[in-house]
Amino acid sequence: MIEKTAQNWGEIIDAVYRTESRRVLATLIRLLGDFDIAEEALHDAFRAALEQWPRDGVPDNPRAWLVSAGRFKAIDAIRRNARFDALDDVPEQTDPSTEDGIALDTENVEDDQLRLIFTCCHPALAPDAQVALTLREICGLTTEEIAHAFLIAPTTIAQRIVRAKAKIRDARIPYQVPSRAELPDRLDSVLRVIYLVFNEGYSASAGTSLTRHDLSAEAIRLGRLLMELLPEPEVIGLLALMLLHESRRAARTSPAGEVILLDDQDRSRWNRDQISEGTALVERALSSGLAGPYSIQAAISAVHANARQAAETDWTEIVGLYDVLMRTDPSPVIELNRAVAVAMRDGPSAGIVLIDAILDRGDLADYRLAHAARAELCRRLGRNADARASFQQALGLTRQETERRFIERRLAELPK
Amino acid sequence: MKYLCLICADPSAMMEFMSPADSEKHFNEYRQFTETIRKNGQYLACNRLLPPASAITVRVRNGNVSTTDGPFAETKEQLGGYYLIEARDQDDAIRIGSGIPGARFGCVEIRPVAEDIETLEALGLAAAQS
Numbered sequence: 001m002i003e004k005t006a007q008n009w010g011e012i013i014d015a016v017y018r019t020e021s022r023r024v025l026a027t028l029i030r031l032l033g034d035f036d037i038a039e040e041a042l043h044d045a046f047r048a049a050l051e052q053w054p055r056d057g058v059p060d061n062p063r064a065w066l067v068s069a070g071r072f073k074a075i076d077a078i079r080r081n082a083r084f085d086a087l088d089d090v091p092e093q094t095d096p097s098t099e100d101g102i103a104l105d106t107e108n109v110e111d112d113q114l115r116l117i118f119t120c121c122h123p124a125l126a127p128d129a130q131v132a133l134t135l136r137e138i139c140g141l142t143t144e145e146i147a148h149a150f151l152i153a154p155t156t157i158a159q160r161i162v163r164a165k166a167k168i169r170d171a172r173i174p175y176q177v178p179s180r181a182e183l184p185d186r187l188d189s190v191l192r193v194i195y196l197v198f199n200e201g202y203s204a205s206a207g208t209s210l211t212r213h214d215l216s217a218e219a220i221r222l223g224r225l226l227m228e229l230l231p232e233p234e235v236i237g238l239l240a241l242m243l244l245h246e247s248r249r250a251a252r253t254s255p256a257g258e259v260i261l262l263d264d265q266d267r268s269r270w271n272r273d274q275i276s277e278g279t280a281l282v283e284r285a286l287s288s289g290l291a292g293p294y295s296i297q298a299a300i301s302a303v304h305a306n307a308r309q310a311a312e313t314d315w316t317e318i319v320g321l322y323d324v325l326m327r328t329d330p331s332p333v334i335e336l337n338r339a340v341a342v343a344m345r346d347g348p349s350a351g352i353v354l355i356d357a358i359l360d361r362g363d364l365a366d367y368r369l370a371h372a373a374r375a376e377l378c379r380r381l382g383r384n385a386d387a388r389a390s391f392q393q394a395l396g397l398t399r400q401e402t403e404r405r406f407i408e409r410r411l412a413e414l415p416k
Numbered sequence: 417m418k419y420l421c422l423i424c425a426d427p428s429a430m431m432e433f434m435s436p437a438d439s440e441k442h443f444n445e446y447r448q449f450t451e452t453i454r455k456n457g458q459y460l461a462c463n464r465l466l467p468p469a470s471a472i473t474v475r476v477r478n479g480n481v482s483t484t485d486g487p488f489a490e491t492k493e494q495l496g497g498y499y500l501i502e503a504r505d506q507d508d509a510i511r512i513g514s515g516i517p518g519a520r521f522g523c524v525e526i527r528p529v530a531e532d533i534e535t536l537e538a539l540g541l542a543a544a545q546s
Contacts, residue, residue: 172506
């Protein structure tokens with residue numbers, strides 16, 4: 001047997017931390033009934049592992065060991081602090097077999113992870129609190145990492161997390177997987193959080209985007225975890241959608257960080273592995289017959305992803321999918337996207353008519369992409385004055401640097 | 417755990433302004449709902465309030481009592497009644513609260529009742545708890 005050095009042990013325990021810490025935390029929250037106490041317990045458990053494992057060896061079931069160690073330390077700490085009233089707060093053990101750390105079968109642990117996901121994304125919490133809590137508790141990001149990714153002060157993120165935990169405690173948001181009847185609504189909330197995290201990373205510009213890109217990876221990881229635990233059609237659809245969007249990352253900005261539109265992207269730079277995985281998932285989600293908005297959007301993305309050249313895009317199929325989307329999840333933004341697809345199928349004029357109808361109704365007047373799309377279609381028809389006016393409206397509404405440069409470039413290219 | 421369900425609605429949508437047939441139907445829905453939660457042991461108290469036009473707001477500043485006409489906040493949705501319920505947790509409270517007939521017209525704000533020892537003692541409720 002190879003003698004392990006202290007450094008080896010540090011690495012071994014680090015590796016266990018990476019793979020197990022979130023699962024152990026999820027179970028400790030159930031056992032201890034409090035996020036803060038559970039987090040403290042988690043750290044105590046790993047501290048104990050660092051002391052004992054080099055002496056006694058790695059236990060057969062490190063996860064069970066860590067859970068019992070954490071639980072024991074937490075209860076011990078509560079007793080030692082002589083907070084007798086707090087003893088009542090430690091929930092009575094619902095499952096006595098956990099006394100020996102045995103009730104850690106796969107199902108239980110998976111349920112704990114789902115409990116944690118549904119609690120962090122509970123609709124009683126504000127959306128930005130859901131996001132912060134999810135990244136902190138489920139993904140294990142530090143407050144600083146979250147703050148950096150969202151370009152927000154760490155104190156703000158810390159405050160959101162503290163408030164969210166207080167609300168979970170005070171309003172007694174339960175640590176449980178919602179019932180079948182409540183699941184669709186509650187799952188929506190979880191999917192929204194994951195997609196929000198993804199988009200935050202995806203819409204980031206190049207250059208400063210390194211850490212923000214991690215958010216997309218984190219969202220895809222969350223999507224995979226959720227699919228493993230709860231393979232509902234829309235969970236599969238969302239993962240597909242994220243993978244298909246992500247497959248175009250390398251092609252969607254130039255080395256200088258300029259936006260490259262779908263039509264102009266070098267499709268050889270699209271990630272084929274992500275496309276085939278995403279496409280297979282779309283098929284799986286659609287075959288359930290219960291496909292919702294995420295699955296259909298993923299299907300649209302798959303049509304693009306599987307066209308070797310922009311000119312080969314099956315726009316009829318895409319318009320058809322937007323029609324389905326308009327029936328299940330109507331919104332002016334979907335209507336706008338449909339209008340652009342119609343323009344691609346039937347020519348720019350047909351698209352302009354549809355976009356003008358949306359704008360005339362008063363919808364999307366402040367939505368920069370509505371004006372940008374209109375401008376682009378006018379440009380293709382040679383209606384340069386109309387194109388210029390719409391580009392200028394879009395420019396006034398954009399707050400993103402790369403987008404601003406893109407529109408300015410388009411404006412400069414317009415014939416006088 | 418106790419939760420207070422505050423039933424809010426646009427004052428023009430309140431009982432007083434309904435047609436006799438509608439208000440009778442609405443009263444019946446409340447009768448059924450209240451009976452159900454009573455049977456389930458979730459009922460603690462409830463009341464319907466008269467419209468906000470009947471409200472008066474009292475403030476005491478520097479020992480002086482001042483009263484103003486109407487509710488303290490001129491918002492679109494106004495408190496029209498409440499239920500105090502016993503629920504297992506927030507999800508349970510949402511489940512019960514969503515059954516309140518008024519939730520279909522206006523909205524129901526669900527607030528946990530503070531049950532810390534200081535509050536209970538200050539309100540003379542501590543003995544009842546133990």
